[in-house]
Amino acid sequence: MKLVLGVCGLPASGKSTFINFSREWLKLKGWSSLSIKMSYALFTYYKNLFEKKFGVKNYKEVKRHMFQKIGDVARNELGEDAIAILTYRLLNEQVMKHNDVDVVFIDGIRDAGEVKYFDKKFDDIFYLVAIEASLEIRLKRAAERNEGEKDKLQKEEFIQRDVWEQEKYQKTINMAKKILKENKRFFKITNTGTKTELEKKTIETLKTILSNLKS
Numbered sequence: 001m002k003l004v005l006g007v008c009g010l011p012a013s014g015k016s017t018f019i020n021f022s023r024e025w026l027k028l029k030g031w032s033s034l035s036i037k038m039s040y041a042l043f044t045y046y047k048n049l050f051e052k053k054f055g056v057k058n059y060k061e062v063k064r065h066m067f068q069k070i071g072d073v074a075r076n077e078l079g080e081d082a083i084a085i086l087t088y089r090l091l092n093e094q095v096m097k098h099n100d101v102d103v104v105f106i107d108g109i110r111d112a113g114e115v116k117y118f119d120k121k122f123d124d125i126f127y128l129v130a131i132e133a134s135l136e137i138r139l140k141r142a143a144e145r146n147e148g149e150k151d152k153l154q155k156e157e158f159i160q161r162d163v164w165e166q167e168k169y170q171k172t173i174n175m176a177k178k179i180l181k182e183n184k185r186f187f188k189i190t191n192t193g194t195k196t197e198l199e200k201k202t203i204e205t206l207k208t209i210l211s212n213l214k215s
Contacts, residue, residue, distance in 0.1 A: 001095065002031075002102045003213060004122045008109040008172055009131035010165050011158070012138035014191040014198060018131050019105050021202040026103055034094055035105040038114075039067055041087040046070050064161075084117040110168055112175035119179055127185045127209050128176050133192050135162060184212060 005022070009015045023033045043050060043059045050056050054066050074082035091104055109115060109128065118126050133141075139158060180186035187209070189201045 001100065001104055001122075001125065003209070004091075004104050004106065004118065004126045005209070006106040006109045006115070006118055006126065006128040007131065008128060008169070008176075010133075010138060010162065010169055012141040013131040013133045014141075015107060015131050017195065017198060018129065018189065018191070018202055019107055021199045022105070022206055023103075025203055025206060031102040032098075033103040033105065034098060034101050035107055036087060036091055036094065038083050038087045038106065038108040038110070041090040042067060042071060042074060042083055044090055045086050046074060049073065081113055081117045083111075084114040088118070088121055109172065110165075112168075112171040115172060115175045116179065124185070125213070126180075127187070127213075128180055129205060130173060130176070130186070130188045131191050132188060133190070135159070137192055138162075183208070 007015045007019060019035050023035065026033050039062075040059055043062060047057075049070055050062060050066065053069065054062075056062055056066065071083060074086065078085050087106060091106070095101055095104065106118065109118070115128060139155060142158060143155075176182075176186040182188070187205050189198070189205055191198050191201075
């Protein structure tokens with residue numbers, strides 16, 4: 001691996017769109033990549049428990065409260081960095097399976113401890129990009145998109161959850177600024193415009209990251 005790129009952001013900020021744009025651009029440059037959702041890593045290693053407790057067999061059927069419950073189980077067994085540990089394990093399995101790749105995206109970093117964990121594991125090839133958008137814009141996107149029942153939230157529920165998410169997100173950002181340093185291994189992208197505008201910002205950020213990586 002040449003680069004491990006973590007992606008964080010509040011719900012419906014545009015994380016998946018950023019990753020898709022990034023992978024397309026990197027492919028044109030001859031760089032292979034794969035993307036791993038941290039929630040999928042949790043599902044992969046606790047699949048039997050998801051089925052036993054909630055009767056779900058498919059990742060797309062899992063709702064947010066189910067992830068939270070099983071996440072608590074994982075933390076009791078593996079410690080506070082449980083989701084990061086499982087993601088790291090899955091990442092290595094996938095890299096071996098694909099005969100190594102140039103870039104790995106870690107989708108869904110949500111905790112300051114996860115930033116520390118991945119920085120420790122990957123050192124100076126670990127970078128973090130935060131995708132940001134206002135609550136109003138994210139509410140609109142959440143209402144429009146269709147990624148499974150776990151994303152179909154009522155406005156009041158979305159706003160209530162957002163208060164808790166905001167607190168965790170800010171701690172994550174503060175940790176990234178402290179140990180990765182803004183505009184060195186940590187970058188922010190404001191995603192309040194069109195997809196074309198996000199694509200342009202994505203390319204600019206990737207060019208800077210690759211330049212920093214080489215130096």
